[in-house]
Amino acid sequence: MPEADAARPAAARAPGTGAVAVVAGAGRLPLLIAEALDRAGRPCRILAIRGFADAATRRRAEAAVDLLDIRGTLARLAAWAPAGVTLAGAVARPSPAALLNTLAAYRNRDALRALASGGDDRLLRGVLDLLEEHGHRILGVHDLAPDLMAPAGLLGAVAPQGVAPASVAAGRALLASLSPHDVGQAAVIAEHRVLAVEGPEGTDRMLARARALARRPLGLGRAPAGMVLVKEAKAGQDLRVDLPAIGPRTVRHAAAAGCAGLAVGAGTTLILDRAETVAAADRLGLFLLGLEARP
Amino acid sequence: MPEADAARPAAARAPGTGAVAVVAGAGRLPLLIAEALDRAGRPCRILAIRGFADAATRRRAEAAVDLLDIRGTLARLAAWAPAGVTLAGAVARPSPAALLNTLAAYRNRDALRALASGGDDRLLRGVLDLLEEHGHRILGVHDLAPDLMAPAGLLGAVAPQGVAPASVAAGRALLASLSPHDVGQAAVIAEHRVLAVEGPEGTDRMLARARALARRPLGLGRAPAGMVLVKEAKAGQDLRVDLPAIGPRTVRHAAAAGCAGLAVGAGTTLILDRAETVAAADRLGLFLLGLEARP
Structure with a gap:
């Protein structure tokens, strides 16, 4: 020793x-x-x-x-x-x-x-x-x-299409801007438009908000195209204190809100029950994407 | 001609x-x-x-x-x-x-x-x-x-105290970071901690969220000290399209959420019924501050 x-x-x-x-x-x-x-x-x-x-x-x-x-x-x-x-x-x-x-x-x-x-x-x-x-x-x-964390790349059978990749990029840019501030680590985006930023209420409640907003009368009851949930740890976040997480319930809530998919930080986001989470995304037609760490 | x-x-x-x-x-x-x-x-x-x-x-x-x-x-x-x-x-x-x-x-x-x-x-x-x-x-x-817009400086009889000025500064910094993104123009902050960022749901619903968060069990039913609503237009925002606004109702909702006061962009925030808004702030013990434009 x-x-x-x-x-x-x-x-x-x-x-x-x-x-x-x-x-x-x-x-x-x-x-x-x-x-x-x-x-x-x-x-x-x-x-x-x-x-x-x-x-x-x-x-x-x-x-x-x-x-x-x-x-x-x-x-x-x-x-x-x-x-x-x-x-x-x-x-x-x-x-x-x-x-x-x-x-x-x-x-x-x-x-x-x-x-x-x-x-x-x-x-x-x-x-x-x-x-x-x-x-x-x-x-x-x-x-x-480490096996409980999201890997990089596409996890399920559905790939992001249309404006969804642009939504993911806009969401990452937003979360990077928020990184110096003590605020949530997730957002719901439709192309360039931010529907919700997560605060202490957590991802599920934020998705419920996005769901209500996407269904406003002028939206004609249809969620915006390419709406996504992006969840990623802040730069330098202590994952021992605050670990971003998703699970089957997150996928179900994202689907209910009208999201086309979920993008989460690879290696820094916990997936509770990966098999069931991926199966839920596939069944509901949502993509599930692990984002490589920012360079 | x-x-x-x-x-x-x-x-x-x-x-x-x-x-x-x-x-x-x-x-x-x-x-x-x-x-x-x-x-x-x-x-x-x-x-x-x-x-x-x-x-x-x-x-x-x-x-x-x-x-x-x-x-x-x-x-x-x-x-x-x-x-x-x-x-x-x-x-x-x-x-x-x-x-x-x-x-x-x-x-x-x-x-x-x-x-x-x-x-x-x-x-x-x-x-x-x-x-x-x-x-x-x-x-x-x-x-x-222009008389309908918030002037710079303290509007009512109550002055920000304790950590409230730090909350206002943190809120302005947060909104400045959000400025390049298509997202709301208000937030609720307690010192460095962001309780809510406004999305398309509007200020009143955001305040309702902050109210619920401030009353979570672990918060012992008391709002965090120096909690404030900060509302300010984005840099370069076209005020003809999107004009930040507050009124007596905003003050009442901020008070109900547990805010110590409101800080709004001077010259860029509409005050619907200023006399009644200031009277409501005074009556409820909230400060109402017009923020000089960023240098």
Whole structure:
């Protein structure tokens, strides 16, 4: 073991050896990561966040913590001394019950408010910083399970046609312009026309908005030609904190909005359930395109 | 009369002489312009768009046309030979009845669709181009009634405090980045965090979105500190086609969303009913700031 490593806490050992700790929020992602680690023959231990981790995740989890129980989380991770820690799954919208639990345990509304006012990113980054200060190495989905990320190129059977490539280019240009600002990482475009820019509401709600706009009376009930969803991480975005993601539901919502297809950043966008996502795009006649990183 | 002018149709006489024709859509703006022209001692004739112009506008109007009755509109304007023409009031969302009327008269769905697919701006610009080809001089509200536009500086009794000036600066920077793209001209910002970017849905719906986001559970029911609405025309925006506007309703919606204030481009933003707008801001404790043009 090199001298520099010997001086670091056990938890900071190089990834690839020892167990990876998955601190698990809502949705399927925590188990998808666990399964990817299983396939790679890497041990994995799940710490479920109460009120967020779903039943299947909780069944595999070895322990559970409250969302804002930082002390309990640190104690558990110190005991596990994992090779790396990943935070996976949504925690942005706790159930009111979970929130009240947390408040009752801490009674520090001001501290909570200070974190909450910074937005989801700042909340999660605050947690990551704390974990790193305690010697943990933070890993992202793209580190642990690169197979879950979108590859470059056409993923399904449908190719972009007509003005759709122009819509994709306009969407990428828009997102590049937005990159320095703390705003969403997706937009709906029809040729040069921007129908919606994603904010903290998320992609599904943005698509619902685009759907309503595309059906306005003067549009004669038909979506604009070549309307696309473009989703791409900001330049320099910390994918451990904020990972763009799509899944079968995104494809269905994009189809309902009238999109001709989806274009997502290759290597930087998570595809939840790729087989089902591609099948949904094919069935609904939408293209699904992985965009090479900008040069 | 200089020779160059003699060769032009009568309708293209220099503005300031003869009547101004106001082609009037929905809302109060057409009559506000007429009243401003009255105060300036300039004659004014209103051509109401059926299905859009409200009752008060129709009472003052000398004639009415259907929204897409371009031939009838051109004939009426040729007969009036106005010093200038202004299009005022919303026509973006015709009532289904008005739309069916138009369709029944023209039966050219394809032509209508081609215009509609370009969005509101392109539809209106197409009309302006046609009017100009027929020798009419198109004027904007800012030409005819500059008093209706926001002045620079603080308009009400409340001054921006705390992080609000930083929110305003971040909002202006965001809108400047968006300027090259065909997207809305307003955003809701809390310090560096972008809560919403306006698309074709308009400012009121964007504010409703920001209101919902600000009240998410983790936000503890309280809007972020220093949250502001920033609204400003794009660089080089043709204000005759697309004029940013606010009014008392905008102030009420901004207050409901949790905004500390509104900042709008001075000289490029219409304030519908300034006295009532400022009174609403004062009553609700919001600042109302006119932003000097960017250097």
